[in-house]
Amino acid sequence: MNDPGEVVFGLGAAPGAHPGTAVAVLDAAGRVTGWTPEARRLLGHGPAQVTGRPAAELLAEGEGSAREVLAAAVGSRRTRSARVRVRHRDGRVIPLDVRISPLSGRGADGAAWLVRADEPDETARSRWNAAVLEAILVRSPVAAVVWDPQLRYLWVNETLARENGIPSGLWPGRRIDDVLPGIVDTPPFEAVLREVLASGVPVLGYEYNRQTAGDSPHHKHTYSISFFRIDDADGVPMALAGMRADVTATRRARARLDLLSEASTRIGTTLDVLRTAQELADYAVPLLADFVTVDLSEAVPIGDEPLARLGSEAGRTAVFRRGAVASTHHGAESRWATGEAIYVPPSSPFIEALVTGRSVLQPVLDLSPGNWLDEDPARAEVIRATGMHSLMITPIRARGETLGVAAFIRHDTPAPFEEDDLLLAEELVARAALCLDNARRYASERTAALALQRNLLPRHLEGGGTLEVRSRYLPADVAHGVGGDWYDVIPLSGARTALVVGDVVGHGINAAAAMGRLRTAVRTLAELDPAPDELLTLLDRTVAQLNEEDPDADPGSTLGGTCLYAVYDPVLRTLDVARAGHPPPLLLDPTVGVSFPDVPAGLPLGLGPAVFETSRIELSEGSTVVLYTDGLIETRDHDIDFGIARVAGALTPPDGPLDDLCSAVCDTFSTRGPLADDATLLMARPRFLTPDQVATWDVPADPAAVGAARASAAGRLAAWGLPELVPATELIVGELLANAVLHGAAPIRLRLIRHTALVCEVSDAGPGQPRPRLAEPEDEDGRGLTLVARSSRRWGIRRTSEGKTVWSEQALPGS
Template sequence: MMFPEGVTPDGTLGPFEMANVAAAVIDAKGTVIGWTGAAERLLGYGAAEVLDRSAVTLLARSEDASRAAEVAEECGTRESWGGLVGVRHRDGHRLEVGLRVTAMSDTDDRQTWLVSAIDVSKAPTWAVSGQVLEGFLTRSPLGMAVLSPDLRYVWMNDTLERYGGVPRDERLGRRMSDSLPGLNTEALEAQMRRVLETGVPVIDYEYQGWTWADPHQEHAYSTSFFRLDDPDGNPLGVCYMGMDVTDRWRARERLALLSEASACIGGTLNVMRTAQELADFSVPRLADFVTVDLLEAVLHGDEPGSGPADSAYLVRRAGQQSIHEGCPESVIATGDSIDAPRSSPYFESMANCTSVLEPFLDAATAPWVAQDPARARSIAEFGMHSVMWVPLSARGTVLGVATFIRMEHPQPFEEDDLLLAEELVGRAAVWVENARRYTREHTAALALQRSLLPQGLNGGTAMEVASRYLPADAREGVGGDWFDVIQLSGARVALVVGDVVGHGLNAAATMGRLRTAVLTLADMDLPPDELLAHLDDLVIRLAEEKGGDDEPVATAVLGATCLYAVYDPVTQLCTMARAGHPPPAVVTPGGKVTFPDLPAGPPLGLGSLPFESAEISLPEGSLIALYTDGLIESSDQDIDVGLSRLSDVLAQSGLPPEELCSAVVNNLLTGPQTDDVALLLARPQALGADRVASWDLPTDPAIVASARELAVRQLLGWGLEDLVMTTELVVSELVTNAIRHGTGPVRLRMIRHDRLICEVSDASNTSPRMGHARTTDEGGRGLFLVAQLTRRWGTRYTRGGKIIWAEQDLPGRAGDGGGC
């Protein structure tokens, strides 16, 4: 019979590679009945020349024959023998071979012998000792066996016997499935049948299972199979060699698990979500029940404490998962604070930043469990028998602790499991820390944005307003667009929309500076075109600021745009100017939408062209929309298309401003945003003639008394008797100043708005200044008294001169900031 065997790529034979060893089979009479190709290469004899001949003819000298007789005698009392023997090559020269003779049986239970030989002249010197040859088969670290064509054991070595945990006598003559129930024997036998059918060896076939040698622990094995043939090529059986590769398998499994964890954990930059992902991933891969608890500070994005002080023990459950639906074994719900004994391994792990392994958990004896009856009941009820506590630590800072518990998994945690948990939690800790830092930065960015944008829009009784702000970077929530509604003197309201190039914190910071500048300039009651001119000068100065290394600050202020409009509810006129900004949309009471042809003006920061104002009428019932270009323009939409779509939505002017804002955003922003969007809608309200009174006054000091009488009479008509005394003083002082220091004509106007407004205008552009009179002075205290008795006062310039005004709170609003 012939034994097919493999040969190494370079043609050499390793001393322990059974598939490459010269082998022959000899029956009880010493006749050669099996011959391998390796034996032919070793001795030069073909199978036809040696089969059915006595094996003695292959020996070199008579002393070798005597040695062979000794071998036969020893083999009669032992199952195997090994030693050195001289054999004769076909060409006549003598070879010294290392011989191994092993007893075996054929399918008819006849005694046969497997003879294996190697050329010791080609083997390393350590391979020629009898002790090494003795262990060639029986003490080999590889488990080896020969099975008959019907896959029953014919022979096996000691190593394979130890692997299986079943005595050799109980396995010989039986199938695999009869003694190895913990392995997938059907798959193994399928491999051997394939080898028997095809003759193609199977190398390094890997599988997992348990054997009687270690019935409580899963092992991994790597096995190779090759077929045994007779001289005619008919299969006589199959030989396999296997080894325990559990350590390699577990190491590979750990690497695969960690690689898989990288794809499953930490993809959201949300602290709570990341903690939950760690728990979800670990069950059931590593444990049956997992909890992840984080320091309170970490959940809010704050810097956690680094020491074990009491303040560092404010811990909250951030995530948990179990093999049981709903985590019934947990005594703490997700989001709740942790109240565990300070002496428990839980806090020991966190305080010392070291993992704690308790492979055998006994709720009855663990002191830290005895202090918590609820936890003790849960441990006993669900059979928790092994636990690990692993701190989440990143960049030297403890963030929390992860707890791994086994219940239904029969094996307790061991050191390898702890190493895997530490590696997994260590990676998760970095993801949690990244999420924490993002939370902190995101919170700071949102706080900055909230502080830079108006906290609440107030158009007073002169205007109903609504707004939307949508940054392009929705995750960060910050951008460079802004809007504002500013209360001006004379019941007027200013509307502002601006756009700073770029996104993120830099654009938001620049926007904040420009918005503050607009608020300051608006308080000076400047006309829209003059205000934009001053703002343009500011942007130029900002662009010329020096940063580090004396480099100009490359901020987004260059190219910023702005639209500034002032609405007067008395005249129902709106004066507007723009700096490179899209024109506003105006909706008439009848629902017609137009875009006024305002002078465009250059973007801010160029300083090349002047700004011009335009005036339009906004009767009651109309609507004005101010917006940034991100609303109407995108990479796949031309600005004209955007204006047309905006016009179609705004035509629904009957909707309240808030609902109309939502409709505009929903209809125009249907795809991904590429730019920040700011939208401001305002519906003006006119002040009727019954709420405004005005009188032209001659420039005669005697008219002051008449002016007071006119004001008092008007107050009584409005039912504002409580303001008579203060208003008399204010009117008297303002009219006196206009007559004494200004030029005619002089005009007194009173407006009942959400406040009482007194205005005195004249043709002079000289502004009065509040003095601080000495005790001996007879005058100089008028404006000081006006400032003390009113909410606020000021001066604004007009084309024909100036207006000095003062505001008083109406009765019931006196606590809002002034008045008497």
């Protein structure tokens, strides 16, 4: 039971109040006639202490402004608010926010005023809550809606009303089809509402599509709405609420990302320029356009002749070459085939996109007289005949350079291009541009690499008449086709031949360049004709000097590697071999099979001072020498012994053609995936000289013996059927023997060799090094070597273990 004068209000009886608000009722004279429990809690006075008293007595001294507010409210019959200070029962002063409102009827026993009082912080909280609620429900940019359990609208906020152009007051009591007929697919939409109403489980992110007043006929907006049920205090469903957001831009962006993700797997699958351009065109049709062309500028050379040399044609300039075309009509719209030069007028949008680097969008293709198509009537005829009506042109730019333009055209699709279409086209082209640029750079580098390869490796292996040679080269860098392995066949004096196989550290273009330096060094040193171990010593010194010249070089670019150098002598039927860390040779004998000659390994080149050793291998008739690099015997999953056994097992039959044997060895790689290293194979099958092709004489160290030796040489030439070479040979033999007798030391030997050329050699044990010199007119000697040089195709001097050999080579008649 309440105390006399105590009034209990619900929120409905005291509008604007909330739990904790103190409420008092005043009569027309301003006396208290009602006092709530919240008022007792706030001021400490019970109803008995205040009922019938003027409310002004509760005010603290000096609160004249509060009295004026009360008087103004009474006089105007309007609600007033003020901050006042009120005396608590215990004597302390309490600041309160007071709101005075006129009160009439409602069974208030003649009361005239309703006074609500809150402590200041509670007032601020109340105002903040009210502001938040208003912002969420009224001013929020997110559309909000409430349905009753019969799925009729109870309330919509202004955002939803404004988007649909229907005032919010016309929604309540109506169903979805009544307000938005034919715009929303109602059955599935209402099915979701009923599910939430029945289960109470919210549904988040339900999406649906619909057209709005601003949409084109070809596009719809996408909305995402979340539903939740509103229950009363007893858990009884009262209504359904929905919060809806426009996610059109998000969904379109996601769709673009999905398309671009797929494009990244379908564009740029190879490093071929034209293939990449075609992949771009194929992907865009019919996804984005009905007809797509990719035209490449001079920055991407795909023709035999530069575009600048083609001149102009009827006022149009050759600016592009057709890189690719794709169409829903199988390319019937294209006037140019792939690779053909394309002439365009200077005022065309193609030139605009190329020069400015900005895309051109023509939602409606301008076909009116007076535009650029007047200068290109053939193109205009195709446009009109096929019904082309919308155009986008996007420059193909990568790493600051414009590589061409991509044109997107619609004729079958009625919808014109929009900004979103242009954005997608630009992103597709941007990704394709990087692939095109990579392909272009690869093509340029590969061209340079192949030119490097052609100039670094022997184009045609020649073993002369004394050696049959074949080779295979398998680069690990398949992309460029070059690596660090090299091989060479070098003709030496005395019908001998040098066989070289080497392997530079690494592979690719850098290794190929290093290989070229070593190959050149070997060829230069071979001209001096040293023994194999001496040549490798000189080569190792050369490598060390080259590395010392560039001490700041990257460790990965330091010159180094392995090398095997062998000299084949068809007269002695021997092979002198030395190796610097290189795999040993294999010897294939038709009778014995595969053998492994013992040749000391030596250190690889570039590791420091090294000692190398020459081993002599006796060759038999029909044998084959097999030289190779470690890439031929090393694999990722097996050791070297397994690799050697694999190569040896493929060398059958031993007397088979060299081409077949080379192919058999290389075929063992066919099922083993990419090579771990470059692999080189060099096979040589000796052809020995017969005894009747060689003539040798020991010559006494006596000037009188020179004449007899000349006569013997002339007689042998006659027996060989080479009378034409007798005069020159007599001159050469005479001069070389005279030098040996006068300046050399015994023993002295003369040797003639007839094979693909006529070789004349004079050997002696003297330490001197004969050198040609220019003799003065009054000199009686000094012209011998000059005469030898003029009478020979080539000549030279080589050091031997016994001394030296001076040799001369003449071409055979008819060769």
